[in-house]
Amino acid sequence: MYQSARAVMLNAPIAKVWDMVGDFHGLPKFHPLIKETKRENGGLWRRDMFAGVDAGSLEERLHYSDRAKCYSYRSLNAGGGAWPIDSYFGKFKVWSRGPERTGVLWSAQMIPTDPEAGADSLTAQLVENQTVGLSGLVDHFGGAPLPVPEHAYAASAIAHLNTTPDQVWSFVGDFFQIADWITIVGTVKKVSNGRRFVKLKDADQIDVETELFRDDAARTLSYDSRLEPDSSYPCDDYIANLKVWPRADGTAGLVWSGQFTPTNPDDEATINTVSDMMASEYRASLEGLVQQFGGNMVSNQAKPSQQPLAVSV
Known part of the structure; x- marks a missing residue:
């Protein structure tokens, strides 16, 4: 319910990919919709400033594991506070698919303020954000889309x-x-x-x-x-x-x-x-x-x- 996931395979070793994806403040390096990230609260929070949009999404990094190559984060004001949701969580996972191949999974979930109002447009925005961001990684490293199982984890x-x-x-x-x-x-x-x-x-x-x-x-x-x-x-x-x-x-x-x-x-x-x-x-x-x-x-x-x-x- 109100969840999405997208994945790609990249033509690069896992160390290089994690160096970029695992940087909590590094979204502007590959995400074409995010022009800059501002550090707040000593770097524990980031404010993602989207190109062409004044409002910034303030997000807090949660669980981070360099060993497992994953981290999760919570949005404190998803969509700059414009989305009708109570909470939003996102996750990145990077894993090896061979010496020169790396998978990247980006998943997200949210709680709508009114679960009976429908969330097709919100889910579509989640999918678009993930699609564009991961496309930026493919443009940078080369690679291809990976199919995501129907259950979306x-x-x-x-x-x-x-x-x-x-x-x-x-x-x-x-x-x-x-x-x-x-x-x-x-x-x-x-x-x-x-x-x-x-x-x-x-x-x-x-x-x-x-x-x-x-x-x-x-x-x-x-x-x-x-x-x-x-x-x-x-x-x-x-x-x-x-x-x-x-x-x-x-x-x-x-x-x-x-x-x-x-x-x-x-x-x-x-x-x-x-x-x-x-x-x-x-x-x-x-x-x-x-x-x-x-x-x-x-x-x-x-x-x-x-x-x-x-x-x-």
């Missing part, structure tokens, strides 16, 4: 619940009480404000999860998961979002969505397995809330087209 589930949005939010919005409704969670330990250890049922796996963004007025939260080294999930990065909104009849809508960065973007079989696990977990948990509050599950929105990039090589 993501899953989502939506439910309409026969109770008020405030009641739903008081239940699912408690960051430390997820064992009450997420079916696979066994126990949760509060480490600090906004940080928890999550132990899954029937498993030794422990996930370290951090609240990245919270807006109680908008009934929205986002969190990431840092998996333990022996985790069965082959992911470098995972960010998920919860959003509760008021429907026209006074009842509540709830969407749980998430997107991950695969450790090996070429391993489509494993990626499909992880996506299916996410989708199953999301749906089972929301079905439990439907049983508790009444209501119904809603079919997931159609995913955006994941055709290869239309760039010349």
